[in-house]
Amino acid sequence: MVYPHSWPSLGTTTEQTITVVWKSGEIVRLAVPSNSLTNPQNLKQSLDKSLNEGSETLSEKMRDCQIEYTNILKETRSKAKEEYKKLKELVQSSKEVSTNVTTEKHVIIPEGEIPKLRSETEIYNDMVKSEIDKLPIETRKIIELTGESGFEPWITVYRKPKFACAFEFHSHKNRFSLFIDKKYIEQIEISEQLAYILGFDSQVLKESCVAKFMPDMRGGVSCFHVYAPGLIEPMIIGDITAPVLRIVTIRGKQDEIIEEQFLSIQYHKLLVKEISEILIEIRTTSGSLMPFQYGTY
Missing domain, CATH: 2.60.40 (Immunoglobulin-like)
Known part of the structure; x- marks a missing residue:
């Protein structure tokens, strides 16, 4: 063989x-x-x-998200400064009005009507949260994931x-x-x-x-079974029966042509009395056809 x-x-x-x-x-x-x-x-x-x-596609997607998020932060920072400036002026003017004498009595403005002066950071954080809430769910998830590590590590591991x-x-x-x-x-x-x-x-x-087990560099292919379907009676192989003519232990290295000689005779019962053709199949221990890449027809 x-x-x-x-x-x-x-x-x-x-x-x-x-x-x-x-x-x-x-x-x-x-x-x-x-x-x-x-x-x-x-x-x-x-x-x-x-x-x-x-995946360059995923890294580019992350990069686009980074650019969008950076622009949001930049624009929001500018808006927060303007908002803080207006709020500060409004609070200051409200305090001045509350102590301004227009008649014989002071004009008293209730404390609840005087705007509360918030820090620029508080205004900025609220604005950022509001802008992020407007983004698609997928983008929001990415921003949440990159909160601690930033975008660059993610771009690196995607690539x-x-x-x-x-x-x-x-x-x-x-x-x-x-x-x-x-x-x-x-x-x-x-x-x-x-x-x-x-x-x-x-x-x-x-x-x-x-890993629990040692690697199997043969890919589980240590032997193959020579089948003669329709020619011989099936024999018991493990927990199944199959028309196996012989089990061959694989020798040699990759790309070699292997020649086997079988000196021991094995006897099998034939299913037919007259033989016009013989079909031989070479299969793995799992029953699938041997995945020869060349050298067969």
């Missing part, structure tokens, strides 16, 4: 992804290349490359998500770990096959953690 070692290192042709769910409600889906990954360090570099792509979340491989533990900065990220979602390869027992991760 001759077969090409040409399936993806991730063990599947299905696109594997990392989904970043931000505290702002934005969601960014990053693809992980299924190129030749021979060891955990290669896989880490591939993950870093994916997390380094980020380079690796500053807010990052995978590390610890060779002494033989485990991957994931760092999540809760200030920016709500959760990280990993596609099923990628989570298996990394050793995580959950696809949704909400805080920094270390």
Whole structure:
């Protein structure tokens, strides 16, 4: 038997992804290349490359919000100064009228009718709050999120998500770990096959953690099953029955052509007496077709 070692290192042709769910409600889906990954360090570099792509669209959106908010503060500061100046003059004139003698008696203005002098800061804060309340809900949420840290850190992590979340491989533990900065990220979602390869027992991760299992750089593909459907009687494989002709342990390295010789004879009962053609399928242990990328037809 001759077969090409040409399936993806991730063990599947299905696109594997990392989904970043931000505290702002934005969601960014990053693809992980299924190129030749021979060891955990290669896989880490591939993950870093994916997390380094980020989203220029989100960073530009944040930048636009920053400009809008800065203009609001600038205009409101100017309005607050004018308002404070007018209020101060009004209070001063009210006090002068209250002590002005126009007749034999003083003209008394009730204390409640004299405007209360508020500080410029108080006026400014109220005006800013009023202007923010007029903005769309999405913009208000962004302003609330950036209140403490400012806009620049958010723009940075949108462009380079690796500053807010990052995978590390610890060779002494033989485990991957994931760092999540809760200030920016709500959760990280990993596609099923990628989570298996990394050793995580959950696809949704909400805080920094270390993988429960060792990484499987074969992507779960350590052997394949040769099927002969319609030719032989099904045999018991685990908890199912399938027309498996032979189980082959995978050898060799990526891109090599592997040749196998089977010296031990295995006997199977045939379903038909006359054979016009033989259909052979090569499947993984999960029953899906082996994801050969080339060398087959």
